[in-house]
Amino acid sequence: MIRAPAQYWLLIVMWIRSVLAYPASFVLMLVSSTLVNLTDFVAVLIMFSHITAFGGFSLGEMALLYATSSTALGMADLLTGSIERVGERIRTGAFDAYLIRPVPAFLQAAADGFALRRLGRPLQAGTVLVFALSKVDIDWTVARGIMLAVSLVTGTVIFAALFVLGASFQFVAIDSAELANSVTYGGQALTQFPLTVFGKEIVRAVTFVVPLAFVNYYPVLYVLGKPAPLGLPSWIGLLSPLVAAVMVALSSLAWRAGLRRYRSTGS
Amino acid sequence: MAVIELADVSRAFTVTSRSGWRRTRREVRAVDGMTFSVEPGEVMGYIGPNGAGKSTTIKMLTGILVPSGGTIRVAGVDPSRHRLKLARRIGVVFGQRTTLWWDLPLKDSFAVLQKMYDVPLARHRENLATFVELLDLRDLLDVPVRQLSLGQRMRGDIAAALLHDPEIVYLDEPTIGLDVISKARLREFLAQVNAERRTTIILTTHDLDDIEALCTRVMVIDHGHQIFDGTLDGLKSSQSAPRTLVVDLAATLPPIQVTGATVIKTDGPRQHLTFPTNTSAAPLLAEIAANYPLVDLSVSEPTIESVITQLYNTA
Known part of the structure; x- marks a missing residue:
């Protein structure tokens, strides 16, 4: 448990080195990945050439939402995205190879084929964040600054937990990778926008069922000093570390249950 | 213990x-x-x-x-x-699939295993040198695992399974799909390790x-x-897998009559007889030599395949 970070690092360094064996190819991949992601934000810019506010959010505020959501998903995808291939590994029998090593299967599954090019999305998100902070006029307090920084971490953790939950489900239904993707990648598309535009039902769902609203929406509302929907308190964003902790606990239980099921059914 | x-x-x-x-x-x-x-x-x-x-x-x-x-x-x-x-x-080798990293050169896989299993570096170098020598891996160290042939990959997998002194x-x-020479080499290596x-x-x-x-x-x-x-x-x-006695007679004869053995095949002057494992061939030979024009003979032991086939059938 204590050694987990070192073991994870060992595994990803191995993959990074194998990628960096072809530096030119890597740089090209990274640049193209960042550019493709940037065009994603261009859609928002175009939208704001026709309107001045969307769901009560100005362009800068939208950019802040977009950047936080994109950072969280990008980092989670970078760190744990490989875990979605667990079903494939079970099917081919490669999963057994994880279980004969003295490193937790979870770390091996998360690090396997670590793709540094996925850094493209967080890089793009960072660019948008700089843009956002230059546009929005935030009444900065210490609490708001901390909230913004913390939300990038907790958002990453919430998305990562969702990746792990999805992967755990593949122990039961091997071909369910797409189901999990609809929640993670689909969820990210949702969290780029002020959630209220989607209607109350969606807001309830992403608050109480799949807590995507805690990835960035509630924290950003707090930072911007905007009221929360559904009559929720405006400080609800402060609960995001708690939500992240609960998600980690849930996903860890799910992973263990999945692994136990695997070990007692075989492939 | x-x-x-x-x-x-x-x-x-x-x-x-x-x-x-x-x-x-x-x-x-x-x-x-x-x-x-x-x-x-x-x-x-x-x-x-x-x-x-x-x-x-x-x-x-x-x-x-x-x-x-x-x-x-x-x-x-x-x-x-x-x-x-x-x-x-413990060390584990699955003959059907590799436990190494598909996209990494063999030597990178080995380096990762050294850290993963906390093998002291000196010991790791020593083991690696031994295995590279014995399994003839020198030219394969820089090759990604996916480009190795089955036999090469198997040697890599076996070295990987033994690097941490299990x-x-x-x-x-371990020998599935290998050619005769690779099999022999692998067996020799395993015997030496043991x-x-x-x-x-x-x-x-x-x-x-x-x-x-x-x-x-x-x-x-x-x-x-x-x-x-x-x-x-x-x-x-x-297992009472029968032994086989092959006799060459001077002429083509109808199946010969011997106590304790039966003819299972005739092939011109050559006749194949079977007799139980736990009996001696000597009295049979004496009887055949006394009654028939015996030219040459050979006794063959049951093959392990036939023993095992019989075991499966009786189980």
């Missing part, structure tokens, strides 16, 4: 079959009431037809699978409960030459049950 101990170990799988809308669940016992122990330094061949429960047993011994009944102790611990701890003390090595069909390091080796195989060349002990299983446990010679004599 045994390094591996199984007491009444079973492993059941639920098999779901579908016909139309109906789903039927059926329990299959892949391993049933397995009890045996292995001493340090033993090389045990674990054989049985496809689906006999060999791989299931190996997976339980590594901790990959949890037994449905009975107890297992490997190197003093319960494998499924202390899987991570046990992993440092006390016990499980080899699940002799020099006293590594306990359990190997499953369909190639009985592996058993002949390596194993001090053979265990035969079928349908999850042990049907034989002992030495190779013991296995041969345990």
